[in-house]
Structure formats: C-alpha cells, structure tokens
Amino acid sequence: xxxxxxxxxxxxxxxxxxxxxxxxxxxxxxxxxxxxxxxxxxxxxxxxxxxxxxxxxxxxxxxxxxxxxxxxxxxxxxxxxxxxxxxxxxxxx
Numbered sequence: 205x206x207x208x209x210x211x212x213x214x215x216x217x218x219x220x221x222x223x224x225x226x227x228x229x230x231x232x233x234x235x236x237x238x239x240x241x242x243x244x245x246x247x248x249x250x251x252x253x254x255x256x257x258x259x260x261x262x263x264x265x266x267x268x269x270x271x272x273x274x275x276x277x278x279x280x281x282x283x284x285x286x287x288x289x290x291x292x293x294x295x296x297x
Contacts, residue, residue, distance in 0.1 A: 224280035242285045249278030
C-alpha cells in the first residue's frame with residue numbers, strides 16, 4: 205500500500221513520529237509479533253501516556269513534555285503495527 209516508509213514527507217509531530225519509528229527500527233530490528241501482542245504493546249503505551257498525564261496534573265508546573273514524548277512513542281508503535289498489517293496483506297496477495 206505504502207512502499208516508501210523511509211521517506212518522511214511531513215513536518216511537526218508527524219515527522220517526530222517518523223523519527224521515533226526509525227529509532228525503534230534501529231533499536232529493535234524487524235519486529236514480528238502476533239496482532240494480539242501488537243495491541244498489548246499499544247495498550248501499554250496508552251497506559252504510559254495516562255501515567256504521564258496523571259503526573260503532569262499533579263505537578264504544580266503542569267509540564268506536558270513527558271506526555272508528548274510518550275504520545276510520540278505510542279504513535280510510532282501504531283505506525284509499526286500498520287507496517288506489520290501492510291506486510292501481512294502484501295504476503296496474502
């Protein structure tokens with residue numbers, strides 16, 4: 205569907221998510237998980253976002269940096285799942 209995952213054409217948060225995804229690829233290599241494992245990993249990421257939000261609301265300064273970092277990481281995880289799904293669909297045809 206999208207053959208060129210390695211060429212970011214976006215800016216702002218989209219570029220940050222693309223960069224985070226590239227860091228994941230570098231660190232973890234090709235990931236092959238079941239769909240259930242992918243979803244569990246993403247739920248964990250959402251939990252990390254929730255924890256960061258809770259921490260930010262308890263902080264008198266209300267810093268959102270950690271919330272943003274966790275959200276970018278989870279966004280990169282969603283992209284990884286989409287890449288995996290695209291690979292499954294390509295293999296099926």
